[in-house]
Amino acid sequence: MDVDTIRSGLEAYRNGHELDRYELDRGLRRESEARALRQRHADLFRAETRGLVADAEAKARERGHPGDAASLRLLHEGLVRFHLQRELAPIDAAIARHGRVVQVELADGSRRPLRDMKLLLASAASAERRGEIEEARLEAARTLVPLMTEKVGVEQALAKDLGHGDLVALHDALTGRDAAATGEVARRILEETNDLYREVMGWTVRKRLGVDLADARRCDVPYVLAGRYLDYAGAFTAADMLKRARGFLGRLGVDLTADGRVSVEVEAPAPDAPPRAYVGAIRVPDDVRLVLEIGDGQRDWLAFLEALGRALFLGHVDPAAPFEQRALGDPSLDLAFGALFRHLLLEPAWLERTLGFERPKDYLILAYLERLYDLRLCCGRVLFELRLRRQGSAEGMEEVFEGVMRQAIGVRTPRELFLHDVRAALHSLTQLRARLFEPLLTLHLLHYFDETWWNNPRCGPFLRREWAIGHRLSVEDRARDMGYELSAKPLLKLFAKNL
Numbered sequence: 001m002d003v004d005t006i007r008s009g010l011e012a013y014r015n016g017h018e019l020d021r022y023e024l025d026r027g028l029r030r031e032s033e034a035r036a037l038r039q040r041h042a043d044l045f046r047a048e049t050r051g052l053v054a055d056a057e058a059k060a061r062e063r064g065h066p067g068d069a070a071s072l073r074l075l076h077e078g079l080v081r082f083h084l085q086r087e088l089a090p091i092d093a094a095i096a097r098h099g100r101v102v103q104v105e106l107a108d109g110s111r112r113p114l115r116d117m118k119l120l121l122a123s124a125a126s127a128e129r130r131g132e133i134e135e136a137r138l139e140a141a142r143t144l145v146p147l148m149t150e151k152v153g154v155e156q157a158l159a160k161d162l163g164h165g166d167l168v169a170l171h172d173a174l175t176g177r178d179a180a181a182t183g184e185v186a187r188r189i190l191e192e193t194n195d196l197y198r199e200v201m202g203w204t205v206r207k208r209l210g211v212d213l214a215d216a217r218r219c220d221v222p223y224v225l226a227g228r229y230l231d232y233a234g235a236f237t238a239a240d241m242l243k244r245a246r247g248f249l250g251r252l253g254v255d256l257t258a259d260g261r262v263s264v265e266v267e268a269p270a271p272d273a274p275p276r277a278y279v280g281a282i283r284v285p286d287d288v289r290l291v292l293e294i295g296d297g298q299r300d301w302l303a304f305l306e307a308l309g310r311a312l313f314l315g316h317v318d319p320a321a322p323f324e325q326r327a328l329g330d331p332s333l334d335l336a337f338g339a340l341f342r343h344l345l346l347e348p349a350w351l352e353r354t355l356g357f358e359r360p361k362d363y364l365i366l367a368y369l370e371r372l373y374d375l376r377l378c379c380g381r382v383l384f385e386l387r388l389r390r391q392g393s394a395e396g397m398e399e400v401f402e403g404v405m406r407q408a409i410g411v412r413t414p415r416e417l418f419l420h421d422v423r424a425a426l427h428s429l430t431q432l433r434a435r436l437f438e439p440l441l442t443l444h445l446l447h448y449f450d451e452t453w454w455n456n457p458r459c460g461p462f463l464r465r466e467w468a469i470g471h472r473l474s475v476e477d478r479a480r481d482m483g484y485e486l487s488a489k490p491l492l493k494l495f496a497k498n499l
Contacts, residue, residue, distance in 0.1 A: 003056050006049055007075060011323040013041040013082065015283050022280030022289060026265075038086050045083045053079060071322055074471070077174045078328035080162065087158055088151065095147050095423070119274045122222040122229070127209070134219035138416045148419035149394040155425055156392030167389040171426055175330075177476070182429050183386045185436065186379035189488050190408055193495060197376060198410055200369055200499050205411075216411040221373065228366035229298050235357040236298040242266070245308065248354050253460025256308075258315030262288045269293040275300040277307035284327040284470075285317040302342055309341030310334050316467035329471025335434035336475060337467070340441055346371075346498075350454055368498040373409060375435060375491070380408025381421050381428035389426065394419060437475035439490040441466075444482045 016037045023029045043049065057072035085092075117137045124130045155167055164170040168179045201224075202213040208224045209216060216224070242264065246256050256262065269275060275297065280289035290311040294300035313334060317326050344350045346367055351357040384404045388397050401418035422428060445453040445462075453459045469478070479486045 001043065001049060001052065003053060003072070003075075006044065006053060006079070007323050009041055009044050010075070010078060010082065011327070013037060013044060014078075014327060018280060018282050022282060022291075025278065025280070026267075026291065034089065038089065044079065045086055050076060050079050050083070071324055071472070073176070074324035074329050075322075078324055080170075080174055084155070084158055088154060091147060091151050091154060095144060095151070098144055098147065118222050121219050122226040124223060127220070130217075130219050130223060134217070134414070137219075138414055141416055141420055145416065145419060148423060152388065152392070152394045152419070155389075159392075166392050167425055168386060171429075175474075177474070179386060179426070179429055182432060183382055185488055186382040186432060189379050189492070190376060190383075192488070192492055193372060193376065196495060196499055197372055200365075201373065201410065204366075204369060213410045218405075218409065218411050218413045218417075221409070221411060225366060225370045225373070228363060228370060232357070232360070232363050233297055235351075235355055235360075236296065236301050238294060238296045238300055241292075241294070241301070241304060244354055245304075248350070248454060249460075251455050251457065252463070253457045254312065254463065256312075258285070258288070258312060261285050262290055262311050262315040264290045264292065267291065267293045269295050275303045277303040279307050279311045279314065281314050281327070284314050285319055288315045298345065301345060305344060306338040306342040309338040312341075312463075313337040313467045316464050317470035318468040321470055321472065325470050325472040327471070330430075330433075330474040332430050332434040332437060332475045333471060333478070335431060336438040336441060339434060339438040343438070343442070344454060347451075347454070349452055353455065364498065368495060372495050372499065376408045377405075378428060378431050378435065380405050382432050383408075384418075385422045385426065385428050388422065433475050433486070436486050436488060436491060437479060439494060440479050440482065440484045440486070443484070443490055 017034060020029075020033045020037065024032055053072060053076045057069050057076060060066075060069040060072055117133060120133050121130055124133060159165070159167045159170045162170055164173060171177070171179050198213060205211065205213050205216050205220070205224055208227070209220060242256070249256050256264065270293070275295065276291075276293040277300075278291050280291060282289060288311050290307055292304060292307070294304055319326070344354075346364060348360055348364070351360055357363075384397075384401050387400060388394065391397065398415040398418045401421070402413060402415045405413035405421075445459060448462065449456040449459045473481065476486045
């Protein structure tokens with residue numbers, strides 16, 4: 001087996017999994033083919049295969065071909081990540097099966113899926129009702145804790161099998177990035193936004209609930225922030241959503257379908273279900289499917305715009321690039337380009353031009369407060385997860401989680417959620433790095449195209465060139481190419497200006 005054979009085999013394996021997941025999500029098949037895919041491509045996951053790619057990377061570096069070496073590093077990283085997913089597949093499948101069947105039984109006798117709870121909490125006006133929903137949710141969540149605890153131990157064993165002390169050490173060796181440095185950024189964000197957050201969130205909680213921030217519960221937060229969605233619901237109709245999107249993309253000079261590589265599939269959402277928009281990246285960039293299960297409301301627009309940004313990025317990746325540069329690499333890029341479009345809902349001029357929403361001052365304060373809450377929640381998860389993964393066991397981590405989250409978001413957080421918040425290993429780091437990069441990307445666009453970059457026909461070709469790079473570079477490298485360093489400063493300035 002040579003590198004080209006490994007590359008083509010891994011692409012077939014990855015694309016097969018994407019198609020399988022997409023068809024399961026869309027209800028196009030009842031049974032997953034993941035097990036058959038794992039068996040068909042078993043040769044990819046032998047230690048000899050990973051060693052061959054690692055050797056090829058080292059030789060490319062010795063011969064003075066840094067570009068080839070960097071690409072082979074992405075391929076090696078992808079092989080290891082898929083190896084971990086393959087080994088974890090049985091326990092992940094068990095967790096997924098439990099998650100699908102876990103229903104929360106409410107006081108009125110009705111039963112709702114666990115995933116719908118945030119939507120229910122947002123519309124529950126009484127503290128008693130929110131408490132009932134939360135307790136039912138926690139009772140259901142407890143059933144998953146033993147499986148998740150087992151998974152943490154299995155992940156630790158896999159990291160050791162690969163020659164590393166824990167998952168954090170494995171992450172650093174694979175990516176060349178320092179997880180501890182990301183943790184320090186998280187800590188600094190919490191310190192530097194602490195006073196602002198407690199002042200604005202504290203005032204909002206007192207106004208909405210009549211209690212101090214310290215006396216509020218995490219289950220109260222969806223209701224506290226619900227005014228953003230409920231008080232301005234009329235401005236966010238789903239009518240002509242795609243037509244409106246084509247309108248502002250057309251002014252940018254961007255085709256919604258990426259010249260036929262992105263297909264849009266619209267489905268009616270299930271009754272009372274949260275809005276859902278997701279991307280089936282079957283073959284990057286040639287077959288990217290944007291699936292919309294949305295209706296009226298700002299949550300639907302948020303879900304739509306975020307998925308749209310990711311689909312456009314993947315649909316414009318250079319098709320001639322090696323597989324690892326197209327579909328592997330840094331997942332923070334996908335999240336960042338999704339956030340770039342999601343945060344158009346924070347641009348007053350875009351809101352007025354695209355949705356006819358005028359004078360959104362109070363709405364924007366709530367929107368930025370929710371963004372700051374989500375950021376601090378993410379930072380708390382980073383700090384907790386680094387401790388969890390370094391320990392390599394869930395033993396005694398409930399109390400640590402409770403304390404970290406109390407510091408991060410200022411409200412009481414049930415310790416039962418300590419593994420639910422970090423169920424995908426080290427994904428919190430990916431999320432934080434995306435949150436750091438997106439404001440830099442926005443600054444880059446503002447530098448060239450002013451505050452209405454989304455309305456400038458010269459910006460479309462510029463974005464297409466940025467998208468074409470694909471995953472060849474990490475967000476740190478992309479930031480340096482734009483003349484920045486990945487840091488929290490632009491994000492902190494954003495909150496200081498708008499809150």
